[in-house]
Amino acid sequence: MDRMRLMExxxxxxxxxxxxxxxxxxxxxQSAVSKQVQALEKLVGAPLLVRSSRSxxxxxxxxxxxxxxxxxxxxxEEAQLEVHRAEHEISGVLRVAAPxxxxxxxxxxxxxxxxxxxxxxxxxLQLDDGFVDLVAAGIDVAFRVGxxxxxxxxxxxxxxxxxxxxxxxxxxxxxxxxQHLDELPRHNCIxxxxxxxxNEWSYRDSAGxxxxxxxxxxxxxxxxxxxxxxxxxxxxxxxxxxxxxGDDLRAGRVKPILTRYRAPSLPxxxxxxxxxxxxLKVNSxxxxxxxxxxxxxxxxxxxxxxA
Amino acid sequence: MDRMRLMExxxxxxxxxxxxxxxxxxxxxQSAVSKQVQALEKLVGAPLLVRSSRSxxxxxxxxxxxxxxxxxxxxxEEAQLEVHRAEHEISGVLRVAAPxxxxxxxxxxxxxxxxxxxxxxxxxLQLDDGFVDLVAAGIDVAFRVGxxxxxxxxxxxxxxxxxxxxxxxxxxxxxxxxQHLDELPRHNCIxxxxxxxxNEWSYRDSAGxxxxxxxxxxxxxxxxxxxxxxxxxxxxxxxxxxxxxGDDLRAGRVKPILTRYRAPSLPxxxxxxxxxxxxLKVNSxxxxxxxxxxxxxxxxxxxxxxA
DNA sequence: CCAGATTATTCCTGTGTGGAATAGATGCTA
DNA sequence: TAGCATCTATTCCACACAGGAATAATCTGG
Numbered sequence: 001m002d003r004m005r006l007m008e009x010x011x012x013x014x015x016x017x018x019x020x021x022x023x024x025x026x027x028x029x030q031s032a033v034s035k036q037v038q039a040l041e042k043l044v045g046a047p048l049l050v051r052s053s054r055s056x057x058x059x060x061x062x063x064x065x066x067x068x069x070x071x072x073x074x075x076x077e078e079a080q081l082e083v084h085r086a087e088h089e090i091s092g093v094l095r096v097a098a099p100x101x102x103x104x105x106x107x108x109x110x111x112x113x114x115x116x117x118x119x120x121x122x123x124x125l126q127l128d129d130g131f132v133d134l135v136a137a138g139i140d141v142a143f144r145v146g147x148x149x150x151x152x153x154x155x156x157x158x159x160x161x162x163x164x165x166x167x168x169x170x171x172x173x174x175x176x177x178x179q180h181l182d183e184l185p186r187h188n189c190i191x192x193x194x195x196x197x198x199n200e201w202s203y204r205d206s207a208g209x210x211x212x213x214x215x216x217x218x219x220x221x222x223x224x225x226x227x228x229x230x231x232x233x234x235x236x237x238x239x240x241x242x243x244x245x246g247d248d249l250r251a252g253r254v255k256p257i258l259t260r261y262r263a264p265s266l267p268x269x270x271x272x273x274x275x276x277x278x279x280l281k282v283n284s285x286x287x288x289x290x291x292x293x294x295x296x297x298x299x300x301x302x303x304x305x306x307a
Numbered sequence: 308m309d310r311m312r313l314m315e316x317x318x319x320x321x322x323x324x325x326x327x328x329x330x331x332x333x334x335x336x337q338s339a340v341s342k343q344v345q346a347l348e349k350l351v352g353a354p355l356l357v358r359s360s361r362s363x364x365x366x367x368x369x370x371x372x373x374x375x376x377x378x379x380x381x382x383x384e385e386a387q388l389e390v391h392r393a394e395h396e397i398s399g400v401l402r403v404a405a406p407x408x409x410x411x412x413x414x415x416x417x418x419x420x421x422x423x424x425x426x427x428x429x430x431x432l433q434l435d436d437g438f439v440d441l442v443a444a445g446i447d448v449a450f451r452v453g454x455x456x457x458x459x460x461x462x463x464x465x466x467x468x469x470x471x472x473x474x475x476x477x478x479x480x481x482x483x484x485x486q487h488l489d490e491l492p493r494h495n496c497i498x499x500x501x502x503x504x505x506n507e508w509s510y511r512d513s514a515g516x517x518x519x520x521x522x523x524x525x526x527x528x529x530x531x532x533x534x535x536x537x538x539x540x541x542x543x544x545x546x547x548x549x550x551x552x553g554d555d556l557r558a559g560r561v562k563p564i565l566t567r568y569r570a571p572s573l574p575x576x577x578x579x580x581x582x583x584x585x586x587l588k589v590n591s592x593x594x595x596x597x598x599x600x601x602x603x604x605x606x607x608x609x610x611x612x613x614a
Numbered sequence: 615c616c617a618g619a620t621t622a623t624t625c626c627t628g629t630g631t632g633g634a635a636t637a638g639a640t641g642c643t644a
Numbered sequence: 645t646a647g648c649a650t651c652t653a654t655t656c657c658a659c660a661c662a663g664g665a666a667t668a669a670t671c672t673g674g
Contacts, residue, residue: 001662004310020620032663034621039662044387046394050423051621055672057423060397060591061390068386072379079375080351083368087353090367116357116364284367308631327651339632341652346631361640361651616674623668630661637654643647 004076006040007069009033010048014066017055089280091120096285097134097142101224103127105246106299107143107289114288121281129194129223134273140282141272145241153271158290159299161241163263165201166254170234177257178237181213184258188236189215193222201239203261211261215239239263243298268299311383313347314376316340317355321373324362396587398427403592404441404449408531410434412553413606414450414596421595428588436501436530441580447589448579452548460578465597466606468548470570472508473561477541484564485544488520491565495543496522500529508546510568518568522546546570550605575606 012022013033023030041048048062058066098107103125111123126132126139134142134153145161167177178184181203191199197220203211217236221227224244231238231245232253238244248254270289272282293299319329320340330337348355355369365373405414410432418430433439433446441449441460452468474484485491488510498506504527510518524543528534531551538545538552539560545551555561577596579589600606 002309002311018620029664030621031623031665034623035663038622044390046390047426050426055620057420059424059426061393063424064389064393065386068382068389072382072386075375075379075382079372079379082371082375083351083353086368086371113364116359117366117370119354119357119366325651336633337652338634338654341654342632345653358652359640361642363652618672618674620671621669624666625664627664628662631659633657633659635655638652640649640651642649644645 001039001043003040003043006036006043007073009036010040011066011069011073013037013056014049014058014062086280087120090118090284092281093122093124094281094285095124095126095138095140097126097128097132097137097139099143099145099224100127100129101228101241101244101246102143102145104225105243106293106296110289110292114285117288118284121284123285134271140279141270141285144269144271146266148267148269148271152273154274155269155271156286156290157267157301158270158286159268159293159296160265160301161243161268162265162298163240164242164256165237165239165258165261165263166231166242166245166249166256167237168232168234168254169252171231171236172255172257174234179258181211181258181261184213184215184237187215187217188219189217190227190230190236190238191215191217191220192224192227192238192240193220198239201263203258203263205261241266268293308346308350310347310350313343313350314380316343317347318373318376318380320344320363321356321365321369393587394427397425397591399588400429400431401588401592402431402433402445402447404433404435404439404444404446406450406452406531407434407436408535408548408551408553409450409452411532412550413600413603417596417599421592424595425591428591430592441578447586448577448592451576451578453573455574455576455578459580461581462576462578463593463597464574464608465577465593466575466600466603467572467608468550468575469572469605470547471549471563472544472546472565472568472570473538473549473552473556473563474544475539475541475561476559478538478543479562479564481541486565488518488565488568491520491522491544494522494524495526496524497534497537497543497545498522498524498527499531499534499545499547500527505546508570510565510570512568548573572608575600 009022009026012025013019016022016025019033019037020030023033026033037048044061044065046061047059048065049056049058096107104127107125111125114123115121126137132139132142134140144155148155175187178187184201189199189201191197199215201213201215203213205211219227219230219235221230224240227238227240228244228248230236232248237257238254242249242256245254249256270286272286275282316329316333319332320326323329323332326340326344327337330340333340344355351368351372353368354366355372356363356365403414411434414432418432421430422428433444439446439449441447451462455462482494485494491508496506496508498504506522508520508522510520512518526534526537526542528537531547534545534547535551535555537543539555544564549556549563552561556563577593579593582589
């Protein structure tokens with residue numbers, strides 16, 4: 001006995017005041033309607049309407065129950081619409097761009113559960129450490145590290161790229177571990193050349209004073225993966241977002257140094273093109289990762305001030 | 308396929324994250340639970356949760372639908388409680404007191420539909436034109452015409468007793484129809500002696516001026532039924548609530564006279580004893596009749612001012 | 615007072631739900 | 645890494661039950 005249908009027929013009976021009419025309307029027989037109303041009364045445990053073979057009237061209980069039924073049916077219809085909309089609009093290909101290490105370490109591992117939540121979305125993930133023009137490349141969503149330039153895009157800050165100074169134990173063994181910033185220029189510093197070469201490393205000491213150190217070394221790259229590889233193999237010291245090294249840190253293949261000095265964090269944003277009607281697909285993706293990252297200590301914004 | 312049960316199991320599945328546990332909890336088999344969730348997904352038209360034989364997670368659609376389900380189930384449970392309460396508390400004997408004519412003409416004819424709405428209430432109707440002490444007589448609800456005295460009772464105004472001056476065509480034939488108030492003392496006026504003998508009839512003319520006429524006649528009674536009978540048989544002129552004459556007016560057995568003068572209406576109240584917890588039974592009765600009378604032109608309060 | 619319409623009831627048929635068992639899959643543990 | 649334990653999907657079958665048709669009973673309105 002489908003209580004939903006029971007309630008629907010009951011509501012219609014109340015509104016038309018006529019079993020037979022409801023039967024015709026629902027392409028069924030008057031017999032069925034009669035039985036359904038009876039079944040509902042049995043289920044509810046009280047007479048809902050008083051029948052007199054030509055018309056009925058609601059009992060008090062019936063009146064109360066009728067109102068609730070309407071409420072329930074309306075809610076259910078609304079639910080159906082919501083689900084349908086979600087099902088229809090949150091589907092298809094979503095083109096996502098991100099820095100290489102970030103994508104590998106923080107996006108890909110979360111895709112499985114993202115797909116679980118959004119089975120109809122297909123992700124095309126494009127990893128690039130350089131600058132990517134969303135419009136030109138047909139990208140829907142991009143993760144950006146650092147300050148933003150392109151003002152035509154909508155940006156949402158979803159975390160921070162916490163940075164640290166790192167080296168492999170082997171390197172430190174050979175060259176000694178620097179204890180003060182002024183030792184850095186004597187070390188082999190690996191320089192990331194994303195948009196511009198970063199050969200000045202900035203710090204803030206425990207007293208809150210800023211320090212900038214000009215560094216140099218025999219290896220530069222625009223690829224965070226290459227830098228990671230280089231550091232792990234003991235080529236030198238790196239100054240970069242800690243998530244570039246991911247497991248390497250946990251596994252002890254690299255070690256943070258100069259921890260007395262805090263390297264200012266870079267903002268981590270997700271950007272997308274503004275649309276007249278906000279795209280549920282893009283929203284779903286942004287919301288999902290925003291939520292996920294807020295629970296990830298490596299990425300979540302610290303309560304202390306970022307640079 | 309009972310959608311209600313489907314939704315219940317779905318909700319439990321979401322909350323426990325485990326088909327088998329829900330099956331045990333509902334004293335059924337895991338097979339049934341699996342099928343029910345599938346059936347719901349088919350009904351809704353979208354996957355609600357992504358299964359991986361050891362755990363699930365909600366899809367976006369599932370999340371939305373889950374919330375709605377909770378809402379629906381809560382509403383339904385509330386409905387069940389309401390109905391149960393109504394069913395339980397709106398039952399038993401209700402003792403009602405009213406003036407004789409009023410009861411006969413305005414209460415009894417509405418009892419059938421009142422019973423339809425409240426099948427479990429039994430009405431003991433006690434008709435009396437005199438004053439009845441609610442507490443002493445064990446009355447739950449009383450209809451009172453005129454100003455109220457007993458301040459220990461809760462009163463609710465539910466209408467007005469519109470009054471008129473009436474006589475039978477036969478009487479008017481014999482004695483002529485009075486056109487002015489000052490002719491009344493020469494007529495045989497029948498006097499109602501409810502609590503006190505009303506031998507002064509008051510009026511308001513079209514200019515709003517009050518007039519009081521002292522009248523007399525050869526018949527007085529404390530019974531409106533007796534007065535009605537007397538008027539119908541042409542004994543004299545009466546000044547009383549028009550509902551005392553009910554059908555007689557419509558049938559032409561009595562006729563309103565001196566219609567240029569308005570007789571001030573008396574308030575019609577329903578009174579009952581205040582209770583710590585308001586009695587649903589009394590409330591149901593009062594609400595029903597209050598509502599019914601508000602749609603009855605004989606009783607409804609006029610928009611023009613009453614005396 | 616009759617005619618038309620409406621609801622309750624009965625009997626029967628066909629669908630479909632749920633149970634038991636099996637297969638397939640996955641995560642945990644040693 | 646392999647095996648075990650647990651979970652879900654699926655298949656097959658039997659029984660229950662919902663709904664249709666027809667009839668009886670009841671009521672309304674002209």
